[in-house]
Amino acid sequence: MRILVCIRQGLDGEINPFDACAYEEALRVKGAEVTLISMGPISVKDFLLRLTRLGAKKAILLCDKSFAGADTLATAYTLSLAVKKLNPDLIFCGRQTLVGDTAQTGPMLSVLTDTSLITNVMSIDEIGDTVTCTTRDNGIQTVTTPALLTIERINNLRLPSIMSKLGEVEVWSAEDIDADIEKCGLSGSPTKVVKTFENESGKRKCKYITAEELPQVITEALKKRNDELVKTVSNTQKLDKVFIIGEGPRTFAETISDNITVLSLTNANDLAEKITKLKPNAVLWGSDSLSKKLSAQVAAKLNLGLCADCTLLETDGEELYMYRPTLSGSVIAKIVSRTKPAMATVRTTQNGADIMVAAGYGAKDSLDTVRAFAEKYSAEMITTRKAVDNDILPYSMQVGLTGKTVSPLVYIAVGVSGAVHHIAGMQKSGTIIAINSDKDAPIFDYADYGIVADIGNIVI
Ligand SMILES: Cc1cc2nc3c(=O)[nH]c(=O)nc-3n(C[C@H](O)[C@H](O)[C@H](O)COP(=O)(O)OP(=O)(O)OC[C@H]3O[C@@H](n4cnc5c(N)ncnc54)[C@H](O)[C@@H]3O)c2cc1C
Numbered sequence: 301m302r303i304l305v306c307i308r309q310g311l312d313g314e315i316n317p318f319d320a321c322a323y324e325e326a327l328r329v330k331g332a333e334v335t336l337i338s339m340g341p342i343s344v345k346d347f348l349l350r351l352t353r354l355g356a357k358k359a360i361l362l363c364d365k366s367f368a369g370a371d372t373l374a375t376a377y378t379l380s381l382a383v384k385k386l387n388p389d390l391i392f393c394g395r396q397t398l399v400g401d402t403a404q405t406g407p408m409l410s411v412l413t414d415t416s417l418i419t420n421v422m423s424i425d426e427i428g429d430t431v432t433c434t435t436r437d438n439g440i441q442t443v444t445t446p447a448l449l450t451i452e453r454i455n456n457l458r459l460p461s462i463m464s465k466l467g468e469v470e471v472w473s474a475e476d477i478d479a480d481i482e483k484c485g486l487s488g489s490p491t492k493v494v495k496t497f498e499n500e501s502g503k504r505k506c507k508y509i510t511a512e513e514l515p516q517v518i519t520e521a522l523k524k525r526n527d528e529l530v531k532t533v534s535n536t537q538k539l540d541k542v543f544i545i546g547e548g549p550r551t552f553a554e555t556i557s558d559n560i561t562v563l564s565l566t567n568a569n570d571l572a573e574k575i576t577k578l579k580p581n582a583v584l585w586g587s588d589s590l591s592k593k594l595s596a597q598v599a600a601k602l603n604l605g606l607c608a609d610c611t612l613l614e615t616d617g618e619e620l621y622m623y624r625p626t627l628s629g630s631v632i633a634k635i636v637s638r639t640k641p642a643m644a645t646v647r648t649t650q651n652g653a654d655i656m657v658a659a660g661y662g663a664k665d666s667l668d669t670v671r672a673f674a675e676k677y678s679a680e681m682i683t684t685r686k687a688v689d690n691d692i693l694p695y696s697m698q699v700g701l702t703g704k705t706v707s708p709l710v711y712i713a714v715g716v717s718g719a720v721h722h723i724a725g726m727q728k729s730g731t732i733i734a735i736n737s738d739k740d741a742p743i744f745d746y747a748d749y750g751i752v753a754d755i756g757n758i759v760i
Contacts, residue, residue, distance in 0.1 A: 301427065303329060304388035305356070306379065306405070307338045308397045309347050311627075317702055318394025320457035322449075326392050327355045327458065329427060335360065335386065339367055339378055345469050352467030353460040359467060360386070364474040369486030372400065372606065373599060376408035378484050381477035383413045390431065391448040395420060398701060401626065402608035403589075406450040407596035411568070416443035419450045419593045422696075436696070436704075437589045453695060453702050490605030490639040499625055499632045502727040506734070506750045511758040514733070517749050518677065521710045521731035522654060537617030539581040543641075545571065545594070548586030548648035556582065556615045565590060568597035576602065580641050582620050584613075586648040587705065595645050605637035607644040611728070620644070630720060647705070647728055655679035656708040658699060658726070661686040662715025662736065666755045667693075670714050673760045682706065684722050700725035714755055718743025735760070 303326040308316045315323070326334045336351060336359035338344055348359035360382060367378055383391060391413070393406035403419070410417035420436035432442040436452055474481050482488055509517060535556055542557035544550055546565045553560045563574060571594065575583055585595040587609060599606035611632075612623040620642040622635045637643065657674040659667060659681060674681045683693040685700060699706050700722040711729035715736065716722060723746050726732070734747040737754040744750045751758070 301329060301332045301390065302386075302388045303332045303334050303390045303392060304383065304386055305334060305336050306391065306393040306409070307336050307348070307351065307359075308394075308399070309338065309340060309344050310398055313347070315347075315351065315457070316394055316397045316399075317453060318396060318398075318451060320394070321453050321455050322392035322394045322451040323351070323354070323356070324455045324457045325421075325424060325449075325451055326390075328455075329390075329424075333357065335388070337362070337379065337382055337386075339363070339370070339375060341368075342471070345471060348469045349466055352469070353464040354458055355464075357467045359469045361469055361471045362477070363471050364479075364484070366474050366479070366481040366484045366487075369489065370484060371489035371491045372402055372404040372596070372608075373408055373490055373603070374484055374486075374488040376405050376412055376600060377488065378477070378479060379405070379409050380412035381479055382472060383409065385477060387446075389445050390427070391415060391446070393448065393450045395450045395452050399627070400608075401701065402596075402606075403450070403592050404596040404599070404606060404608060406448060407593050408600035410448040411597050411600035413446075413448070416445070416447040417449075417593070417597070418443055418447065420589050421449045421451050422454055424449070435589075453698075490603070490637055491607055492605075492636050492638055494621070494634045494636055496626070496631050496633045499630055502723055503745050504732065504748050506744045506747045508750050508752065511735075511751055511753060511760055514751065514760060517731075517733065518655065518710055518712075521733075521748075524709065524730055535615050537615060539615050539617065539620065541578075541580045543575065543578070543580040543583045545583065545585045545591060548588070548591070549584035549646045552610070552613055552646040552648075553584050556613050556620065565594060568594050568601060572598045572601045575641065582642045582644070585643070585645040587645050588648070592645060595643060599643055604639045604641070604643050607635045607637065607642075610644045610646045613644070613646070625724065647707070652706060652708060653678065653680035654708055655710045655712070656682050656699075656706055656726075656729070658682045658684065658711065658713045658716050659687060659693060660684045660713060660716030660722075661690065661692070662717070663687075663755055664690070664692050664715070666715075669755060669760065673714075679710075679712070680708075684716055684719075713743050713747070716743050717741050718746055 339362040396403035607622040614621040707728035709730040
């Protein structure tokens with residue numbers, strides 16, 4: 301069994317956390333021959349070499365000046381040529397990178413290499429001529445090999461043993477993989493960043509209240525309707541014809557067009573055919589895991605740009621301007637698509653409880669209190685990565701950059717510090733309430749209401 305693991309070096313110089321999980325899963329497959337592949341500058345060679353100490357015998361670095369500045373589709377194209385040359389049985393990718401945060405490259409690569417696909421893998425249950433995996437949102441799935449799996453944050457990458465040996469790193473250029481350089485790097489990327497600016501949008505003005513006032517604040521917050529929560533702009537010019545896949549993106553679509561057609565979330569072939577035939581100006585998708593997967597597959601099939609996780613759309617009647625948070629949410633990028641129709645996934649309100657209660661690391665000694673509080677309001681319990689890493693609550697409950705994105709009507713953070721990585725997954729919530737013993741905790745900058753108190757000392 302030959303397994304190819306796609307790896308990206310993060311901005312911190314470390315392996316992208318999801319890719320680390322993909323690598324560890326590959327190393328756990330008995331008898332597998334594991335190869336690493338990465339695209340990047342020549343400095344990545346040493347990083348890959350160090351990673352071979354964990355078990356991969358070989359790593360390939362795709363390095364050529366024509367590869368620089370690639371968006372997800374241009375990256376998937378370049379990787380696909382190397383994959384065809386290596387011909388693995390399985391390709392493992394991390395669910396997403398933290399830099400791009402799109403979750404598109406894996407599904408696009410599966411289309412371009414004609415391999416089966418399972419995304420959001422929580423466990424690999426069986427590997428043979430077929431692969432069976434348990435996924436995060438879509439149950440147990442079985443596909444035939446060759447297959448590509450995108451892996452969630454389900455394990456910890458091993459440390460090198462003292463006996464470990466270095467493998468070898470081969471550097472492949474555009475010529476080595478017969479790449480059409482028009483399809484690589486910046487020039488081959490259908491999406492284009494027009495400008496970037498600092499993101500202040502998540503910040504709110506916090507009103508401090510007492511624990512006694514909390515029930516009244518929750519009741520008032522529940523009265524606000526969901527679609528009032530989506531930030532809208534009034535575009536004077538509109539696009540002629542916009543498709544939405546499922547009802548989720550409707551509120552966004554209404555800001556850019558008066559002519560909206562809904563297609564149901566069927567399969568990538570069917571949707572690609574309809575989009576080609578009916579030629580809309582733009583196609584908007586939701587942000588659930590199925591929409592993310594199908595949108596990336598359709599983009600790869602039709603060679604279209606796809607902007608991920610937009611929080612705002614603008615149009616002058618011709619062009620669609622798509623705004624999305626990037627770099628852990630600290631920066632907003634304004635993006636256009638060079639290909640038509642423009643396609644984007646938009647941050648939609650996920651189906652889920654109206655009220656969510658996040659128990660952070662600071663609530664670790666008061667979990668029973670937080671649980672009883674959540675039950676009283678029929679709320680869903682969620683948590684932070686620090687609580688997960690310390691085995692206080694399970695990963696399935698983790699919200700944030702490396703967890704899930706939620707946007708309930710009411711989000712109540714108990715003992716959560718408000719790190720940007722957590723905020724990225726909850727800042728679209730309706731009303732945000734924070735309970736924290738530290739009056740200077742960053743979470744209060746993102747909250748509408750705050751209670752400064754030790755959770756062990758108040759009644760909620
Ligand atoms: C690459 C990367 C990705 C990440 N992805 C995520 C992610 O997806 N999701 C995520 O959540 N984090 C993520 N993190 C981690 C993130 O940076 C923070 O470390 C984490 O969110 C902190 O969790 P916390 O707020 O529960 O804990 P802490 O930072 O320890 O905060 C605990 C808070 O509880 C308060 N507190 C303590 N005791 C009490 C008490 N008795 N009563 C009331 N308040 C109390 C403290 O004042 C403090 O503000 C990521 C980090 C990195 C580097």
